[in-house]
Amino acid sequence: MTESIETDLYIRNKREAEIAQRSDRLAARFANRSAHHDTEGSFPFANFADLHESGYLQLTVPRAYGGEEASLYELVLAQERLARGDGSTTLAVGWHVGLLHQLRYTNAWPETLYARFCRETVETGALINxxxxxxxxxxxxxxxxxxxxxxxxxxxxxxxxxxxxxxxxxxxxxxxxxxxxxxxxxxxxxxxxxxxxxxxxxxxxxxxxxxxxxxxxxxxxxxxxxxxxxxxSGAPREERRPDEGGWLLHIPACYIGIAHAARSFAINFAQQYRPNSLTTPIAELPNIRRQIGEMEIALVTARTVLYSVADRWDREPERRKALKPELGLAKHVATNHAISIVDTAMRIVGAASLSRSLPLERMYRDVRAGLHNPPMDDIVVNGLAQRALDEVKITNT
Structure with missing residues (x-):
């Protein structure tokens, strides 16, 4: 069960709808393989063959080399919807599409090497990390x-x-x-x-x-x-531009996608499950409705922060350096809210959520990994604290 293209308020135009539709198709396919690879700890080679065939691997490759040249906002959208099907595949491919997005802006590689690799990605599905x-x-x-x-x-x-x-x-x-x-x-x-x-x-x-x-x-x-x-490090090239960090939003996008899938699973369960002690599905119970509302508050908050920061990064290139604290905030909010959403989803489903026959226990384990992806919570919090202290110091002088 996934949010339709028509009702997703973060899809603003036809190109974004097409990006989301591709991610949805792939996510549905990957969801059928997730439990197998999770149980075995095996690498999902078939998923990556599908990513190459669909053109996903060239999402952030420049158009000059045959790619789609996705904006940061489009990268976030693609990753968030892909993660609704499988978190592991999405986080893994995120390093590839994210790094290519970073390289497009930083000019960190010699142009001949960068051009050759971009073409390899388009033609053969080559991956980088x-x-x-x-x-x-x-x-x-x-x-x-x-x-x-x-x-x-x-x-x-x-x-x-x-x-x-x-x-x-x-x-x-x-x-x-x-x-x-x-x-x-x-x-x-x-x-x-x-x-x-x-x-x-x-x-x-x-x-x-x-x-x-x-x-x-x-x-x-x-x-x-x-x-x-x-x-x-000792010989910087003049043409190398600073890394403004936007590409790392592929990380929170992944965890919010997992949380979205958990939320949708729990809501679907609540609308269908009716124990013999009730005359209606549990979705009608005040306590369940409160928990659904809490999930929705967390999800809307996280998505709003994530997409608004990505949009500003795209639209305000002159302010990207100043936006770095907001990039960290988006990751902090998304990761911690994702953990909360999946936890609440499991409470709604009850003891059955612990069963490996359902996807919730895997989602519960997967979202916790976000705490260990950069930037770490302590760095984000300290950075925001320092900015607040500097702003007040400037105001008082």
């Missing part, structure tokens, strides 16, 4: 120096190290990695093609988001040519 997290350093957003090493050699670099939480690892033919440049205080981002010296260790066995393929990727003296060092 940036592998930065390591067990010792944790999330790169916390500022740790990579333990993965890059050693200069003739014509390029030799990379050795281990990356954790490497989402999409079973299907990646290429990726970028962050590494410390041996003998310097600098770090670099390197474009790596899978092959000799690259192996995936299947370490991903987790509570939620079990089908993202976020295994460890191990690099052992992997050769990377000089022209595939895409960025070096």
């Amino acid at each position: 940036h592998l930065a997290t390591e067990r010792a350093t944790g999330s790169p957003s916390r500022g740790g120096r990579p333990e993965t090493k890059a050693v200069a050699t003739k014509g390029g670099w030799l990379l050795s190290g281990r990356k954790t939480y490497s989402t999409l690892s079973p299907i990646l033919t290429c990726f970028t990695v962050s590494a410390a440049i041996e003998g310097t205080e600098e770090t670099g981002d390197f474009f790596v093609r899978s092959g000799s010296g690259v192996r995936v260790e299947e370490t991903w066995n987790t509570l939620g988001m079990r089908a993202t393929g976020s295994h460890d990727v191990v690099l052992e003296d992997v050769f990377v040519p000089d022209d595939q060092l895409v960025h070096r």
Whole structure:
């Protein structure tokens, strides 16, 4: 059960309706496979074949290279509706379409490399992700120096190290990695093609988001040519533009999509379930109606914040730097409201919601993963607090 295109107030034109319709078709297909991949912890290769065939993988590729050049708002819409069918697939593909959206604005890769990869995505369904997290350093957003090493050699670099939480690892033919440049205080981002010296260790066995393929990727003296060092911290390229962070809204979009699906499942259940102690379905009970109302408040609040921030990011490019706290707020609100919505949905359905024959227990596990995706709640809250303190300080001086 999903919200119709006609009644979704966040769909504003024909192009957005077509994007939503494609996501809905894919979501319906993926929903039938979700339980299987969740149980096995297996990677949904068939889902990614469908994403390629439908054109979804080229959502944020520039038109010049055959893509759809989706705006941030359109990216959020596509991801939110796709996640109503399967959270793991949506979060995983979100790193690909999100990264391509980021690269379109930052100009972070050499143009020849960027153009070649975009065409590979359109033609063959090639996927990309940036592998930065390591067990010792944790999330790169916390500022740790990579333990993965890059050693200069003739014509390029030799990379050795281990990356954790490497989402999409079973299907990646290429990726970028962050590494410390041996003998310097600098770090670099390197474009790596899978092959000799690259192996995936299947370490991903987790509570939620079990089908993202976020295994460890191990690099052992992997050769990377000089022209595939895409960025070096000590030698910034003049044409590289700052990352304004909008692309990370693919994360809250995913979790709100999962919550929407849980809400719709619970409402459908309440409208149909009538225990023999009642003469009407439980949807008529005041307590159930109150809980449905609470879910709706949380959902409308989260979607309003998410879509309004995405819209402003698209319309006000000169204010994108100033919008960064709102990007974090959108993620904080969406993730925490999603957890609340799924929890309430389970209360409405009752003990049956714990059964693995229903999707709610999987949704309950999946939404909790949002707490561990960037930006983290403490960073968002502290950033908003600092902005408030600075504003009042300026007012009082």
